[in-house]
Amino acid sequence: MYETGRVPREGVLGIWDRLVNLSEQIPMWLILLTTRIGIAMIFLKSGMTKTTTGLNLADGTFTLFEYEYALPIIPSDIAAYLATYAEHIFPILLIVGLFGRLSALSLLGMTLVIQIFVYPNLWDIHLFWAGALLLLVAKGPGAVSLDAIIVKFMDRK
DSSP states (O other): OTTTOOOOOHHHHHHHHHHHHHHTTTHHHHHHHHHHHHHOOOOHHHTTBBBSSOOOOOOOHHHHHIIIOOOSOOOOOHHOOOOOHHHHHHHHHHHHHHSHHHHHHHHHHHHHHHHIIGGGGGGHHHHHHHHHHHHHHOSSSSSHHHHHHHHHHHHHH
16 A cells, blocks of 8 residues: 555656555455456356256256266265255355355365366466455455345344
């Protein structure tokens, strides 16, 4: 953060100082809200590709988990259900900001499993996901969330 009592600089450095000061005014609630929605949509859209009507798993989902994902930890049919439901539940919770840290931590766990066992060559994408999820684990879902509303309500009692 720039010092407030500092003599303003001129030219390019002055423009840079003003841009830095302006960017520091971006509210944290907005950063956390856009991060929540952005990362949640990645997982939710992935989950939606694995279902048919409602939350019924598509036949191709079982094939995907048996042959392409092939986790050594748990049977493929159980992994298909767990991952698909997790890709629906945790992103929705993250979007509304309910159990925000837990939801982000759960999706971070999924990201690690995907990175280690499924697509290790996509580390750059997974690192981006991990960064967003770590921000949410560290800071929580922010002021515009059900978690914040619940905390305010509980503090009144």
